[in-house]
Each structure stands twice: as C-alpha cells, then as structure tokens.
Amino acid sequence: MSEKGILAVVSGFSGAGKGTLMKALLKRYEDRYALSISATTRQPREGEEHGREYFFQTEEAFKRMIEAGELIEHACYVGNYYGTPKQYVFDQMSAGKDVILEIEIQGALKVKERFPDTLLIFVTPPSAAELEARLRGRGTETEKVIQNRLRRAAEEAEYMDQYDYLLVNDDLDACVEEMHRLIQSQHQKTSENSGFIADMKNELKNYKN
Numbered sequence: 001m002s003e004k005g006i007l008a009v010v011s012g013f014s015g016a017g018k019g020t021l022m023k024a025l026l027k028r029y030e031d032r033y034a035l036s037i038s039a040t041t042r043q044p045r046e047g048e049e050h051g052r053e054y055f056f057q058t059e060e061a062f063k064r065m066i067e068a069g070e071l072i073e074h075a076c077y078v079g080n081y082y083g084t085p086k087q088y089v090f091d092q093m094s095a096g097k098d099v100i101l102e103i104e105i106q107g108a109l110k111v112k113e114r115f116p117d118t119l120l121i122f123v124t125p126p127s128a129a130e131l132e133a134r135l136r137g138r139g140t141e142t143e144k145v146i147q148n149r150l151r152r153a154a155e156e157a158e159y160m161d162q163y164d165y166l167l168v169n170d171d172l173d174a175c176v177e178e179m180h181r182l183i184q185s186q187h188q189k190t191s192e193n194s195g196f197i198a199d200m201k202n203e204l205k206n207y208k209n
C-alpha cells in the first residue's frame with residue numbers, strides 16, 4: 001500500500017536469537033526485506049565473511065567512515081565499534097524494500113531520534129536463564145565475553161520500555177511470523193500513505209457542492 005519501504009530496528013540481548021530470526025525472516029520473505037550490513041571493528045567469528053555478516057574494518061577506517069558522514073549512527077559495544085552505512089539503507093527504502101537494522105540500543109535510539117517513523121522492536125528470550133543457555137549453546141564466545149555480554153544485558157534491560165514493541169523469541173517460527181506481521185502493519189499507517197490520502201481527497205473534491 002504505502003509508497004516506500006519501512007525502516008525497522010531490531011535490538012535485543014546478545015544471544016536472544018536476533019541473527020537466527022533475521023535469517024529465517026529473510027529466507028521466508030526474501031523479496032520483501034533488505035537487511036542492512038553494518039561496519040564493525042570486531043574480529044570476524046568463524047564462518048563470518050566480509051560484506052556478508054559485516055564489513056570488518058580497522059579502527060582507522062571506521063573513524064574515516066564517521067568523518068565522511070557515511071554512517072547513519074554508530075556506537076561502541078563491549079569494546080568494539082559498530083555502525084550503519086547510510087547509502088544502502090536509503091537506496092533500498094526508495095526501491096520499496098522494508099529495511100531492517102539489527103543494532104544495539106544506543107544506536108537504535110539515535111536512529112529513532114533522527115527518523116521518528118522508525119519502528120523499534122525489542123527481541124528477548126522467554127527468561128534470563130534461557131538467555132544464558134543460548135549464549136553458551138552458541139559456543140562462539142569465551143567465558144569472559146559471555147560474562148561481559150550478560151552484564152551488558154542487565155544494563156540493556158533498563159531500556160526495553162523505550163521500544164515500540166516487544167517480541168518474545170520462544171518458538172522461532174511463531175516469532176518470525178509475528179515480526180513479519182508487525183512490520184507489514186506499518187504500511188497501513190496514515191503517515192506512510194500521504195500520496196494515497198492526497199489522491200483520495202482530490203477525487204472526493206468533485207462531490208463537494
């Protein structure tokens with residue numbers, strides 16, 4: 001219905017299942033969505049590729065991107081920088097795709113401030129114990145990093161209520177559908193349909209005395 005794509009931000013504790021959810025959503029509705037690929041200064045995990053999961057950058061290169069105004073937002077998370085390249089997001093939205101940024105809280109709030117129509121979704125596992133189990137089960141981080149991420153989760157929980165919607169990732173399949181429904185419902189917002197509204201008003205003018 002609406003003319004251009006929706007901008008949706010998905011945040012949640014590390015280990016909540018955001019990456020897993022995004023993968024499943026994009027697989028199921030690949031024509032509908034574009035997932036923004038961030039720049040980061042952290043090291044690639046096993047199996048990650050430059051340009052697929054992230055653009056892996058040195059700190060110097062990352063700082064140059066900030067200075068050149070190439071990032072919509074950037075933030076420091078557990079010792080590394082992360083940021084969203086601007087061009088891709090705007091191009092995809094203009095092409096009518098719904099764009100998803102999978103970013104942490106400081107970045108999410110900055111995006112909302114700059115673009116108030118952004119949909120903010122917070123993904124959480126059903127419990128703290130399940131979060132810890134998923135982080136360990138993933139097997140990609142050292143014990144020290146897991147502890148850091150759990151500590152960070154406790155801080156992040158303070159910001160959950162600044163998000164528009166909460167999604168509990170219990171059954172993965174159900175959560176994918178809920179996320180899809182939530183994002184698609186944004187296309188019905190009046191603010192996303194100013195062209196249609198203007199046309200309708202214009203057509204109805206003919207019926208005025």
Ligand code: ADP
Binds near residue numbers: 170
């Ligand atoms: P995030 O991207 O939020 O850090 P991941 O997508 O890497 O989290 O998921 C963390 C771990 O939890 C992974 O091992 C993943 O397979 C598992 N996981 C994700 N979603 C679910 C779910 N709904 N039920 C059980 N395990 C899940």
Ligand code: 5GP
Binds near residue numbers: 039074077102104
């Ligand atoms: P990870 O190292 O586990 O891939 O990501 C760590 C955190 O950084 C996650 O919460 C992830 O959502 C967030 N993140 C990824 N890309 C960006 C980004 O471009 N900007 C911000 N602000 N956070 C990001």
